[in-house]
Amino acid sequence: MDSHEVDAQAHSTAEAVARRSYGKLVAFLAARTRDVAAAEDALSEAFASALTDWPRNGCPGNPEAWLLTVARRKMIDSIRRRQSGELAAEQLLHEAETFGPDPADAEIPDRRLALMFACAHPAIEAGIRAPLMLQVVLGLDAEMIASAFLMSPAAMGQRLVRAKNKIRQAGIPFRIPGREDLRDRLETVLDAIYAAFTEGWIDAAGTDVARRDLAGEAIFLGQLVTALLPAEPEALGLLALMFYAEARRHARRNPQGDYIPLAEQDSALWNQQMIDDAEALLLRACALGSIGRYQLEAAIQSAHVARCRTGQANWPAVVELYDALLSVSNNSPVVTINRALAIAETLGATAALDALPKTAADARLTEYQPYWAARAELLARTGARDEALQAYEIAIGLERDPSVRRFLQDRQSSLENCPARSKHSRRPGC
Amino acid sequence: MKYLLTLYAEEAGWSRMTEAQKQQGVAAYNAYSEALKKAGAYVAANRLQPIATATTVRVADGKPQVLNGPYADTKEQLGGFYLIDVPDLDGALSWAARCPGASHGTVEVRPIWEYTTS
Numbered sequence: 001m002d003s004h005e006v007d008a009q010a011h012s013t014a015e016a017v018a019r020r021s022y023g024k025l026v027a028f029l030a031a032r033t034r035d036v037a038a039a040e041d042a043l044s045e046a047f048a049s050a051l052t053d054w055p056r057n058g059c060p061g062n063p064e065a066w067l068l069t070v071a072r073r074k075m076i077d078s079i080r081r082r083q084s085g086e087l088a089a090e091q092l093l094h095e096a097e098t099f100g101p102d103p104a105d106a107e108i109p110d111r112r113l114a115l116m117f118a119c120a121h122p123a124i125e126a127g128i129r130a131p132l133m134l135q136v137v138l139g140l141d142a143e144m145i146a147s148a149f150l151m152s153p154a155a156m157g158q159r160l161v162r163a164k165n166k167i168r169q170a171g172i173p174f175r176i177p178g179r180e181d182l183r184d185r186l187e188t189v190l191d192a193i194y195a196a197f198t199e200g201w202i203d204a205a206g207t208d209v210a211r212r213d214l215a216g217e218a219i220f221l222g223q224l225v226t227a228l229l230p231a232e233p234e235a236l237g238l239l240a241l242m243f244y245a246e247a248r249r250h251a252r253r254n255p256q257g258d259y260i261p262l263a264e265q266d267s268a269l270w271n272q273q274m275i276d277d278a279e280a281l282l283l284r285a286c287a288l289g290s291i292g293r294y295q296l297e298a299a300i301q302s303a304h305v306a307r308c309r310t311g312q313a314n315w316p317a318v319v320e321l322y323d324a325l326l327s328v329s330n331n332s333p334v335v336t337i338n339r340a341l342a343i344a345e346t347l348g349a350t351a352a353l354d355a356l357p358k359t360a361a362d363a364r365l366t367e368y369q370p371y372w373a374a375r376a377e378l379l380a381r382t383g384a385r386d387e388a389l390q391a392y393e394i395a396i397g398l399e400r401d402p403s404v405r406r407f408l409q410d411r412q413s414s415l416e417n418c419p420a421r422s423k424h425s426r427r428p429g430c
Numbered sequence: 431m432k433y434l435l436t437l438y439a440e441e442a443g444w445s446r447m448t449e450a451q452k453q454q455g456v457a458a459y460n461a462y463s464e465a466l467k468k469a470g471a472y473v474a475a476n477r478l479q480p481i482a483t484a485t486t487v488r489v490a491d492g493k494p495q496v497l498n499g500p501y502a503d504t505k506e507q508l509g510g511f512y513l514i515d516v517p518d519l520d521g522a523l524s525w526a527a528r529c530p531g532a533s534h535g536t537v538e539v540r541p542i543w544e545y546t547t548s
Contacts, residue, residue, distance in 0.1 A: 150523050367469050367524075396458060397465025402533040409454055409461075 003055070010054035014047055017063045023137035025064065027111035029071055031174050034118070036136055036164045038075060046071040064108055112137055113228045114174040116221070119163075120188040121172045128159045129192040130199075135160055137224075138217055148199050148214045186229070190238045190294060193221045197242050215246060226281075236285035237295030243278035244301035247271040259407040267308050275305060296325040300338075315345040333357040333365055337374050349381035369398040373408060380415050388415060432473060432515050432542040433522040438506040439535025441480055458530040466514060471525060477510040506535050513542075 030039035146156035200215030322339035344352035376391035466472035
């Protein structure tokens with residue numbers, strides 16, 4: 001091999017290790033000290049050393065162990081640099097005890113799940129849990145995360161640093177909670193994963209690399225949780241939900257890039273394998289006999305998929321699922337909106353309008369596009385043309401995806417040009 | 431806090447559009463302004479005439495110099511602005527992402543310098 005090939009091989013080995021084991025190494029390095037930032041720094045220095053060392057001396061047989069040894073040395077060096085004398089000696093002794101023998105030949109224990117529980121701890125600000133997990137467990141850089149979450153890179157960087165400091169200073173433990181707390185605490189982990197997924201889901205066309213990758217990364221985290229906690233129904237439900245959504249990705253736009261709502265999608269374009277996997281996961285979850293938000297959401301997706309395929313309407317079942325979802329989600333306005341759209345199919349548009357949440361009750365709704373899109377659709381169906389046109393106007397103004405914006409504009413103009421009652425039964429936001 | 435959103439885009443892109451696309455584009459901006467007003471975030475907004483109409487002025491050694499053309503020759507040109515009032519940068523960024531200009535150009539978000547009146 002020439003030097004160029006050797007370099008390339010070292011790079012691809014390092015990349016594969018990063019993908020496979022980044023979080024495992026951070027979790028191991030930071031497990032006792034809880035100093036996530038120091039572990040990340042040491043690990044990135046170790047990766048940098050690898051890229052100079054491996055091309056010269058060949059890739060080691062166990063790259064993870066090699067990186068771990070180097071990163072631990074870096075951590076100890078940095079303690080030496082920061083402190084001197086007795087304190088340093090004490091600290092180093094503590095480090096040595098902490099790490100125990102070098103796990104060069106042994107299996108590195110997988111503590112990623114414990115790390116995820118630390119990142120999604122209730123003491124960590126809810127909005128930063130998903131970004132923190134993406135960075136610490138998967139090694140994504142702050143800039144990409146910031147862009148995906150529509151935040152300034154500087155602000156995102158600061159919040160991540162603050163959250164890591166909190167883990168260290170507040171003594172947030174790296175452990176998997178005991179039986180009694182597991183369900184509650186797992187929910188925060190799953191919510192963070194789903195938040196990452198929905199950020200990635202917004203970019204249906206898959207044109208924004210940061211967003212598209214985010215959906216994949218979230219699925220990866222979901223698979224990790226189900227692999228490590230195979231008997232947790234909600235974890236299985238979340239993975240099923242993400243699979244259902246992901247399976248439809250390519251059907252959500254036509255070749256011209258126009259938005260296609262669920263009811264008009266060509267189900268031949270759905271990823272069959274992914275839907276089968278989702279169905280199997282959902283069955284496994286339901287067999288465990290403990291219902292929850294993610295299983296209900298996945299069941300609703302399952303019903304939509306079945307209807308689109310068979311043409312057999314099952315709206316009453318969907319409404320029932322939404323009723324159950326509403327009771328486990330503290331009357332979430334988002335659930336209320338979707339439930340109203342399902343009610344439109346069973347009891348009609350007027351009943352559905354009554355079932356929509358009231359903007360007065362939740363000011364955030366005035367900036368929530370799906371609320372206005374749903375309202376516009378339902379008003380149009382009841383024949384309240386002018387009000388519907390106005391609601392479309394707000395929905396268009398709130399939409400950030402140009403193809404969905406065009407779709408809503410087309411709906412608005414067709415309503416304007418044909419004052420007759422619309423017969424459409426589309427569901428915005430699918 | 432007030433933020434100025436400045437909209438940059440290639441002017442040529444506008445002239446390449448069909449009449450129907452232009453109408454749809456203008457309608458999207460109207461809807462965006464409407465949504466800002468509904469949310470109580472709208473302060474002001476204006477669209478600028480094309481850069482062909484731009485003139486720059488600077489005073490050097492006491493003499494005003496008037497030059498034909500825009501201040502900077504860039505790939506994307508300043509085409510308009512929105513002045514909005516929102517709680518913080520996150521709010522400003524989410525409105526910037528909804529701006530139709532963000533999907534065919536670039537929207538710069540900058541906080542307004544607030545003078546404290548004593």
